[in-house]
Amino acid sequence: MKVKKILSTNFISLSKHHKIKDVLSLFLKKHQDIACVVEKRRLIGIVTKYSLYRLLLTTNDIHHPVKEAIIYNPITLNQNDNIYRSREKLVNLKVAHAVVVDDRNHVVGIISRSNIFQGLVAETQHLSKKLNNLMNNLQTMIISVDLNLTITTLNHSAKKIIGSSNENSIGTHIGHFLPELTQHIVDVIQTDQLIDFENTVINNTTYISSFIPIKAWGQINGVMIVLENVSKYEKIASELETTKRIEKMLDSALEAAYDGIVITDPNGKIMKVNQGFLELLDYHHENELIGKPIETIAPEIPSEKSIKQRKQIEGEYIHINGYKSVVTQTPIYRNNENIGIIIKIIFRQLELWKDLFHHMDRLETEISYYRSKLKEVSEQEAHFNHIISSSPLIQSLKSNAHVAAKGFSNILMTGESGTGKELFAQGIHNASGRTGQFVKINCAAIPVDLLESELFGYEEGAFTGAKKDGKAGKFDLANEGTLFLDEIGDMPISLQVKLLRVLQDKKFERIGGTNTIYTDARIISATNRDLLSMVQAGTFRADLYYRINVIHLHLPPLRERKEDIPYLCDYFIQKFNQKMNKKIRGVTPEALLMLKDYHWPGNIRELENILERAFHFCNKQWILPENILLDLPKERKTIKAESNHHKNNLSNAKKIMDDTEKKLIIQALTTANGNRTEAAKLLHISRSALYYKMKKYHIKELNDFH
Numbered sequence: 001m002k003v004k005k006i007l008s009t010n011f012i013s014l015s016k017h018h019k020i021k022d023v024l025s026l027f028l029k030k031h032q033d034i035a036c037v038v039e040k041r042r043l044i045g046i047v048t049k050y051s052l053y054r055l056l057l058t059t060n061d062i063h064h065p066v067k068e069a070i071i072y073n074p075i076t077l078n079q080n081d082n083i084y085r086s087r088e089k090l091v092n093l094k095v096a097h098a099v100v101v102d103d104r105n106h107v108v109g110i111i112s113r114s115n116i117f118q119g120l121v122a123e124t125q126h127l128s129k130k131l132n133n134l135m136n137n138l139q140t141m142i143i144s145v146d147l148n149l150t151i152t153t154l155n156h157s158a159k160k161i162i163g164s165s166n167e168n169s170i171g172t173h174i175g176h177f178l179p180e181l182t183q184h185i186v187d188v189i190q191t192d193q194l195i196d197f198e199n200t201v202i203n204n205t206t207y208i209s210s211f212i213p214i215k216a217w218g219q220i221n222g223v224m225i226v227l228e229n230v231s232k233y234e235k236i237a238s239e240l241e242t243t244k245r246i247e248k249m250l251d252s253a254l255e256a257a258y259d260g261i262v263i264t265d266p267n268g269k270i271m272k273v274n275q276g277f278l279e280l281l282d283y284h285h286e287n288e289l290i291g292k293p294i295e296t297i298a299p300e301i302p303s304e305k306s307i308k309q310r311k312q313i314e315g316e317y318i319h320i321n322g323y324k325s326v327v328t329q330t331p332i333y334r335n336n337e338n339i340g341i342i343i344k345i346i347f348r349q350l351e352l353w354k355d356l357f358h359h360m361d362r363l364e365t366e367i368s369y370y371r372s373k374l375k376e377v378s379e380q381e382a383h384f385n386h387i388i389s390s391s392p393l394i395q396s397l398k399s400n401a402h403v404a405a406k407g408f409s410n411i412l413m414t415g416e417s418g419t420g421k422e423l424f425a426q427g428i429h430n431a432s433g434r435t436g437q438f439v440k441i442n443c444a445a446i447p448v449d450l451l452e453s454e455l456f457g458y459e460e461g462a463f464t465g466a467k468k469d470g471k472a473g474k475f476d477l478a479n480e481g482t483l484f485l486d487e488i489g490d491m492p493i494s495l496q497v498k499l500l501r502v503l504q505d506k507k508f509e510r511i512g513g514t515n516t517i518y519t520d521a522r523i524i525s526a527t528n529r530d531l532l533s534m535v536q537a538g539t540f541r542a543d544l545y546y547r548i549n550v551i552h553l554h555l556p557p558l559r560e561r562k563e564d565i566p567y568l569c570d571y572f573i574q575k576f577n578q579k580m581n582k583k584i585r586g587v588t589p590e591a592l593l594m595l596k597d598y599h600w601p602g603n604i605r606e607l608e609n610i611l612e613r614a615f616h617f618c619n620k621q622w623i624l625p626e627n628i629l630l631d632l633p634k635e636r637k638t639i640k641a642e643s644n645h646h647k648n649n650l651s652n653a654k655k656i657m658d659d660t661e662k663k664l665i666i667q668a669l670t671t672a673n674g675n676r677t678e679a680a681k682l683l684h685i686s687r688s689a690l691y692y693k694m695k696k697y698h699i700k701e702l703n704d705f706h
Contacts, residue, residue: 003086004079006119007100007109013038014047016070021062023052034097036107037070043099043107045070076101079108083123087116141207141227144214149174149185152222161202161227178202184211185223192220199230206230260325260345266338268294268307280347281321294343301327306341317360323347383431387423388571391561397424397553404551405431410503412548413526415555418605421526422486424555428524429482436481436521439474444490452495453511456502462512475508478521488548489529489540500544523548558600558607565595565607572608573623576615584615587623598630606631662697665690669699 012026012035023035027049037045047069055069056062075098077086090098090113100109141158145151151169154162162169162177175182180202184195188211195211207227214222250272254261260277264270270289281298283289294303300320305313306329313329320327325347332340383405384398404411405428413421422440429438446454457473458466474483485491491499502508507518525548534540558564569587577584587595591614600606614627664683672678680690693699 001083001119001123002079003077003081003083003100003111004108006083006115006122007079007111008115009109011036011099011107011110013107014066015039016044016065016067018066019063020052020056020059020066020069023047023066024062027052032110034099034110036099036110037066038107041104041106043074043076043101043105045072046074046099047071074099077111078103083116083119086111087113087120090116139229141225143174143178143225143227144222145174145185145225146222147189147220149182151177158227181209181211181225184209185225187211188213188223189220200227202227260347262289262294262298262343262345263332264294264303264341264343266307266340268303268341270294270297271340276348277345280323280325280345301329301343301345303329303341303343305329306331306343317364320345320347384424384427387420387427388567389561389564390567391556391564393556393561394564397555398427401428401553402431404428404553406433407551408522409550410523410525410548411551411553412531413524413553413555414531415526415528416557416601416603417528418603419555419557420604421555422484424553425482425484425524425526429484429522432482432522434481434522436479437477438482438484439478439521440484440486441474442486444487448492448495451491452498455495456498456508456510458511459513462510466512470510470513473510475502475519475521476517479519481521483521483523485523485525485548487527488525489527489531489534493539493541496541496544500541500547503544503547558603562596566592568604568607569595569611572611573615576612580615582615583621584618584623585621587611588625591623591625591628594625594628594630601631658697661693662699665693665697665699 010030010032012023012030012032014023014026014035014037016037016039026035027033033049035047036043037047047066048071051069051071052066055064055066058068075089075093075095077089077098077100079100079102086098090096097110097112099107100111102108139157141155141161143151143154143158151172151174154169159169169177174185180200184198184200187193188195192213194213195209198209198211200207200209206229208230209228210226212224212226213220214224254272254274260280261274262270262277263272270292273286273289278284278286278289289297294301298320300318302313302316302318305311312331313327316327318325318327325345327346328344330342330344331338332342384401387394387398389395389398401424411425411428413424415421425440426438441454443451453462453471453473455473455475457471457476459470460466460468462470498508502519503523506520507516509516531540531545531549535542535545566587569592573584573586576582595607595610602609610628610630611623613629614623618624618627665679668679668682669676671682676690677687680687683690685693
């Protein structure tokens with residue numbers, strides 16, 4: 001049990017500016033001996049009756065502040081502390097009370113030794129009830145007797161065997177009900193030794209009995225008898241025998257099967273095979289395969305389909321160990337739980353089905369042809385469907401990107417930050433068919449002295465702190481793949497020379513190395529800067545600019561494709577719903593109008609952030625205008641000029657709302673005669689919310705609201 005379950009929340013809270021007179025009144029009113037001194041809700045000390053009396057004797061002034069009576073660094077407990085450790089702490093420190101705080105050191109209550117004692121009693125009673133419930137719900141019969149063989153306790157199962165209620169059996173000699181047990185009980189009392197697994201016949205029923213000595217302070221003071229009906233074990237033994245017979249029948253059926261059969265567990269590990277399967281894979285003994293994954297023994301069998309999908313797979317035509325085979329996979333279920341898979345392989349005399357297989361081959365060829373055509377048609381959408389848009393600009397850009405992906409030329413993507421350049425780069429790589437990885441590096445996010453080693457790697461001992469075995473660079477990792485150089489405009493001019501050489505010669509050397517490494521990495525560059533102006537200013541090499549700018553794709557900012565905002569809103573809200581397990585349906589038309597009127601300097605990334613913030617503060621099914629917080633001060637001057645009138649209206653409306661709210665609070669406080677709790681009830685808000693609003697509107701004294 002934790003301290004927060006037993007603490008007293010009726011504590012006195014003071015500031016260090018309270019007067020002695022006020023504190024004494026609170027002590028008398030609340031019958032307390034201790035008060036908590038808090039500052040900004042945090043505990044700074046306590047005042048006790050004795051520290052207050054000493055201060056009063058010193059000052060002889062009841063109007064004196066209690067600051068000098070504060071005891072700093074008092075004994076505290078955390079609300080999540082265990083009551084056993086808390087009791088030990090109070091006893092060791094010889095204190096009767098302690099202040100209880102939460103993890104932020106906010107006072108939540110007071111606890112005393114009596115509180116802890118009551119908690120321990122309640123905990124003991126709770127555990128006793130749980131133990132009694134456990135014993136009474138056991139099918140095992142449990143009886144305890146004292147040294148005089150008088151019954152002291154018995155559970156419900158034991159009452160059934162003796163045929164008596166608790167009132168009639170407790171305090172009765174056990175020989176009156178179960179004389180068969182008395183000799184064993186006497187033996188345990190005399191020898192102080194356990195008697196276990198004895199067969200005892202009671203009312204023509206055999207029980208397995210155990211006699212356990214009960215000790216206290218090293219002395220035996222009773223015996224516990226545990227009786228278990230042997231018929232349960234006989235039933236289990238019978239079921240085991242039946243299982244063995246079924247297993248023998250299964251083995252016989254497997255060996256009689258003409259085809260190859262293998263049975264696996266749900267994870268694909270082999271449990272049983274027949275002779276046909278052993279012959280197919282040139283094995284001699286079943287033990288060579290048991291416990292091994294089917295995918296390592298027969299990788300040609302597509303077992304991952306049945307393992308992951310848990311569905312029956314029929315008639316797949318494959319080659320296994322040089323044999324043409326037809327494979328069927330069937331999941332095994334028991335009580336709706338998958339317990340294994342049966343795989344049947346037909347491989348003998350398949351020449352009789354030659355015409356069928358020729359027909360299947362022809363169909364497979366036709367299917368492959370139509371599949372490739374379908375892939376060509378849908379490939380563009382498949383590789384760029386993660387880019388949400390209905391804008392003709394973006395649709396045209398997707399088409400151009402798909403065409404560019406099929407080539408080998410370097411690509412330069414320009415556009416403002418947050419327009420989705422990395423998404424397009426990933427789509428181009430996916431559509432390119434290149435077998436290597438998509439590797440990305442942000443040239444602006446890595447220090448200049450580390451960027452070269454990140455791009456080209458380094459050899460062992462190239463510089464202080466280099467890894468023992470060296471490190472491969474991004475050009476190594478992107479071989480036969482795509483290297484995405486984000487923010488290339490921030491690359492230092494000294495490194496641009498080395499990059500140009502790699503683009504021209506397709507080879508480079510690692511830092512500290514002498515070996516030339518060849519790479520077939522396709523380069524996609526991206527920037528939000530005007531590279532041509534940088535070339536003219538001499539901060540970006542012209543030859544590098546023309547090398548990376550073979551194909552140019554410019555991504556429009558969100559303000560030029562505002563028709564996409566509703567679709568992007570739906571996409572992001574669904575994404576947030578899945579993460580937060582909420583059910584927000586979308587954005588209201590008024591809120592959507594606000595989003596469309598905004599100029600979006602941060603583009604799609606800013607839209608996602610604003611929607612995410614609105615999502616967290618929305619407690620209804622639709623996101624409202626008040627949930628959306630736009631960065632209006634950062635808008636351009638032209639945008640400001642167009643929206644000044646709208647802003648003024650909003651500002652006037654907010655002032656009217658604030659004035660109205662302040663009047664309502666004053667009216668409620670006046671009606672409640674200054675009682676904050678009653679005023680909060682009248683306003684249908686929490687007391688803490690009322691204090692916050694009173695502070696906000698500077699409502700401090702009683703005469704402020706009269």
